[in-house]
Amino acid sequence: MVVEWLVVVLLLAGTFFMVVAGIGIVRMPDVYLRMSCTSKAATLGSGCLLAAYALQVGDAGIAVRALATAAFLLLTAPVAAHMIGRAAYRLGVPLWAGSCCDELKGAYSPSGDFLQSRRVDETPGPRSSLDRR
Amino acid sequence: MAFLHWILAVLWVALTGQWSLGGLAIGWLFAYGVLWLTHPHGPGTYFARVPRVFRALVVFLWEILLANLRVTYHVFAPLDRMRPGIVAVPLDVQSDAAITMLANAITLTPGTLSLDVASDRQTLYVHGMRIGDPRSFRRDIKRTLEKHVKEVCE
Numbered sequence: 266m267v268v269e270w271l272v273v274v275l276l277l278a279g280t281f282f283m284v285v286a287g288i289g290i291v292r293m294p295d296v297y298l299r300m301s302c303t304s305k306a307a308t309l310g311s312g313c314l315l316a317a318y319a320l321q322v323g324d325a326g327i328a329v330r331a332l333a334t335a336a337f338l339l340l341t342a343p344v345a346a347h348m349i350g351r352a353a354y355r356l357g358v359p360l361w362a363g364s365c366c367d368e369l370k371g372a373y374s375p376s377g378d379f380l381q382s383r384r385v386d387e388t389p390g391p392r393s394s395l396d397r398r
Numbered sequence: 399m400a401f402l403h404w405i406l407a408v409l410w411v412a413l414t415g416q417w418s419l420g421g422l423a424i425g426w427l428f429a430y431g432v433l434w435l436t437h438p439h440g441p442g443t444y445f446a447r448v449p450r451v452f453r454a455l456v457v458f459l460w461e462i463l464l465a466n467l468r469v470t471y472h473v474f475a476p477l478d479r480m481r482p483g484i485v486a487v488p489l490d491v492q493s494d495a496a497i498t499m500l501a502n503a504i505t506l507t508p509g510t511l512s513l514d515v516a517s518d519r520q521t522l523y524v525h526g527m528r529i530g531d532p533r534s535f536r537r538d539i540k541r542t543l544e545k546h547v548k549e550v551c552e
Binding site: 282285288289292293294295297298300301302304305307308309325326328329332339340342343344346347350351354360361363364365366367368369370372379380381382383385 | 418419420462463466469470473474477478480481482483484485486488501502505506507508509510511512513514515516517518520521523525527529532536
């Protein structure tokens, strides 16, 4: 009984995050933000669905396979997102007009095969409501 | 040491005949206990690293959960509540494995995307969805993700 409810909750949460990722891909204004949204589907979305499946079947062999699927998704999804984002930047796809800063601007050599480091201000800045935590 | 640990764990599974994830987990724990009793421990040894790996895993999963909720908010909120941008994050970690792990962790966290590593490996360029101030964004990445990647890899 408890397991069944857990499965239901996990399935609903997984589908919810998948749907949100889909809406995000349509709604986000530029390619970089869209790629940021796809990692939702790969992490919590598929994670919850696979966990629900493993719990429902309750067989150790299936559970291991579900775990392996999740692990491989976690290994490969970011590589794809990273390559698409990087290719987009190098092709000159512009950032959304509302972006605050672009510290990568001008860091590539003209031929594109060398990327300069940037000396940055490492003193802690002021806190704002937009900070990650 | 990690190799010996896994050999002992698999041996346990083979001897008890319980070919399941639970059996392997029990074997792994027993093997850890045996190694703990028979090998020296202290800073820099295998026993110092294993708990760090688990701590890093927990921190990382927690970050993913928080980031998911934040991105969910921004997907439905008016677009001008976001402040995306690209920030240069100076790297303390130097090895290939550590940089790969950090870049992967950043991309897996919804709302941040690692774009490229500088040719001299001193800087990682990260696209973020909500950047209050580039300095605090840098500090947050270094304090949470990079700190734990460093602990696992060094």
